[in-house]
Amino acid sequence: MNTSAHSDTPGTLAGRPLEEWNAAYSKVESYFHALRVRNKVLLGQLVALVLERAMQRSASEIQRSATELAVEEMDRLVNEWFAQVLEAPPAGAEMLSTRGRLALLLADMPGKWQDQFLRPGPWPSEFAVKMREMYLRAGPDFQLAKMTPRPLDLGPITTLTQMSRLPYFKMAASWVLFGLLLILLFYLTHHEP
C-alpha cells in the first residue's frame, strides 16, 4: 500500500486515526471472506488495494467514515472488474453485481481462480469464457400449456337411477342375492313352527 501521500501526524493515516482504518480493513476483509477468498496473501493485497482507493478520497470526504468510503470503493472496484471480465454493457450496478457474483460462483472462482479475482486482464481464456457463459436457470425454455379441469358429474341420484349401467352391477347383485339366500336359510332353520 502506498501510504506516503497520506502520512501525516503519528497515529493517523490519510488524516484519520488508525483505529478507523482498522475498522474499514475488517469490513472489507469480511466481505472478501464472504466471497470465499481464503488465500491470506491475496486477501491482504485485495484489501490494501481497496483501502488505497478509499484513502485517496479520505481528505475530500472528511464527513464520511473510513469504513463507508472503503466499502463504497470495494463495491465500485468489484463492479468495474465485473464489467471488464463479463464484457457487460452498461447496466445498473445491482444487476451487474448479481450477474458477476453468480458468474464467480459458477466459474468456481473460490476453488480454482482466486488469483484472478480483481486482477486486471488479460485473464486465462478458460476463466474468462466460464465467467461470460455461465448463467443460471430454473428450467429449460418455458413451453407453456394449459390444463383444464373437467368437471366430475357427482350426482349420486343420477348414478343410482342408472344402476343397471354400473360396471359389475350384476356381480354386486349376485352377492346381494347370495346374502339374501343366507338370511332366508337362517330364518327357515331358526324359525320355530
Add this chain to the structure above:
Amino acid sequence: MISAPPIAETVAGHAVGPKAAPTLRMRRSWRVFTFFSSAVLLTGLISWLFADLLGRTGWTLSAFILLGLFTVLVLLISVGCMQGVFGFVLRLTGDRRITRLKDYRGQSIQGVGTALVFPIYNEQVPRVCEGLRATYLSLQKTGLLGRFDFYILSDSSEPDKWVEEEQRWIELVKDLDALGRIYYRRRMINEGKKSGNIRDFLSTWGARYRYFVVFDADSVMSGETLVNLVKLMETHPQVGLIQTVPELVNAASLFGRMQQFANRLYAPIFITGLNFWAQGFGNYWGHNAIIRTEPFMQHCDLPQLPGARPFGGQILSHDFVEAALLLKGNWEVWLAYDLEGSYEEAPQTMIENARRDRRWCQGNMQHAMVVWARGLRGISRIHLAMGILGYLASPLWLFFLLTFNWMLWYEANTGLSIITVRPLTPFLKVNATQHALLIFAICMVMLFLPKVLALVDLARDATRRRAFGGIGHAILGATAETAFSTLHAPMQMLWHSQFVAASLLLFGVSWGPQKRTADGITWGEAIRQHWGHTAIGLAWGAAIWHLGHPAFWWFAPVLAGMASSIPVSVLTSRASLGQKVRGLGLFVTPEETAPPPEIAGLRARMAALKESGQTAPRPADAGLADAVLDPYVNAVHVSLLREKGQNPAYAQALADLGVGKPEVRTLCEKLLTEGPEHLRRTEKLLILSDAEVLPWLHRQAWLRPSGTLARWWQEQIRQHAR
C-alpha cells in the same frame, strides 16, 4: 435438455387410450369376479357362523347391529386374506405377469424425454438432495442420463427452507456438474398443494417431455428401473401410468425397522394378489410412478368438488382420483410389482405414522364423494371404496366393541340369565363358548394366514431367505412384529376413529411440534400424545372387569395395547433399540443385508453430512441472513427470481403478492434496523420474493456502518466473515 415429440395417438386433439379387446375385458372381469366372490363367500360363511352364535341367545336390535358390523369388518379381513392367498398361489404356480423383461429389453428410448420431478414442501433439504443425487448417479451409470431431466419443485412456505433449498441445489449442481440437467423452481403461491405443484410443472414444461416420473421427498429409484419404466411405456402405448412398489429402506428406530421388515416380507404376496384382480386397472400411490404426460394433462387436472369441506373443495388425496380419471379415459394403469429398485422411507415413530395417517384419512374420506362420479370404471370405485374403508374400519371396529360391551352391560344389569339354544348348524356340536372360540379362531387364521404364507414363500427362495437373515430369524421377526401389531392396532383404532370424526365434523387435530431426541421421542411427548389412549384403556378395562372376569380376558389384547401406549411408543421410537435387535438378526431386510449401491451411497452421504453437522436444524432466520449477506446465495436467489418474471403466470403471482410495491422497501428498512424478529413470516417471504430489493439489501447490509444496523445483523456479518 430434452425435447420430445408429443405422443401420436390423438383424436381431435384429445389423447385417448386404445380400447381393450373383448376377450381381454372378459378375462379381466373374470378375475375380479373370482377374487371378490371368494372374499364374499368367505365373509358369508363366517357371518353365518356368527349369526348362528347370536341366534343362540336370542335376537335383539343390538345383535343385529353387531352382526352388520361384523359382516363389514370380516369382509375387509377376507379381502386382505384372499389377496395373500391368491398372491401366494400365483407365486407358487408361476404368475403370468403382465410385463416381462424380454418384451421390452430391446426397446430404444433414444429421442424420448423424461422428467423426474421431486415435489417438496418444507422437507429436510439435505435428504431430498442426497436422494436425488443417488438417483442421478445411478442413471449416469446406465449411460442414458441424457434422456432425463431432474426438477426440484418446491412449494415450501418457510422462508429459511426456501433459501436452504436453493443453496443445496446449487451445491448439488456444481458437485455433479449438472447445470442444465437438474433444475429448481419454487412456486410463489402453492395453490392446489401437491397436485397443483405437478400441474404447474406440466403447464410450464410438461409439453417438453413424453413421460414424467413423480418422486416423493424421500424417494430413490435406480437408474436401471427408470430406464425399464420408460422402455415399458414405449412398448405399451395403451398404458398411461405405471406404479412401482416402493421398498421401505433406511429405517433406524425399532418401529421403523418393524414396518420395513413387514413391508419387505409381506408385500410380495399381497401385491401379487392385488395385481391378480387389478391387472391393467391398477392404482396410483402418488409417487415412484411413471406417467404419460399428454393423457395426464388431458384428463387429470382435478376439478374442485362442489360443496364445503369435508367432502367438497380441493381433492386432497389426488393420486387415486388421477388413476381413476386415466382409466376413465381408456388408459391403462399398471402396477410394476416385479420391478425392483424403487425405494422410499417410512415414519420412524408411531406418532409420525399417525400424523401421516391424519392427512391420508381426510383425503380418503373425501373419496366418498368421488366414488359416485359418473363415468368412472367399476374397478376405480373399488379402489376408492377400499381406501375409504381402510380408515372407516377403525370406527366400525370401535363401534363393534362398544356394542358388544353394551350387550354385556345390559345382561349384567337386567339380571337376566343367558339361555343358549342349539346351534343351527347340525354338525356343529359345540357349546356357546366353544362356538365363540371357533369364530375367533377363524378370524385369527384369516388375519395371520397371509403372514404365514409369506414365510412359506420366503422359505422356498434360498436367495431371499438369506437376504432376510435366514428363515429362523424371519420367523422370529414375523412373530415379534405380529405381537407388536396386536398392541399397535387398538391405538390405530382410536387414532383413526378420531381422524374420521375430525374429518367429518370439521374439527382439527392438533399435534404441535414433535419433541424428539437423537434416539427417538421423549417421554413427555409420549405422555402428551398418548395419555388419552392410556386413560381409555384403563377405564375401559376397569369397567369390563367390573362386568365379569371372562369378558375381560376377551378384551385383554385390545386393552393392553391402549394401556401400554406410552412405553410402547417411546421404546419403539428408539434407534438404539432398532440397532440392538438388528444385532440379534431380527427384522433384517434385503436392503440391510446387501444394500443396493443407490442406498449404500445415500447412507454414506447422509452419515457424512450428519457428522459435519449439516443435517442439524439451522438457527432461526439463517436462510434470510444468507440470502441477504452471502454474495453467492444472494446472486443465485435473485437470478432465479428474475427468471420467474418471464413466465406470465409467475409474474402475475409475484404481482399478487405485492412485489415491487414501495411497502417492500419499508419492510426492508425495518428488517435492517430492527432485525427479522420484528417481521412476520409473510413479510419475510415478500422481501425474499422481490428481485429488486434483495441486491439493494445485500449492498446496504454490507455498506452501512454497523451502528445503524440491528444487533442481529452485526452478529450475522461476523458469522459470514468467518
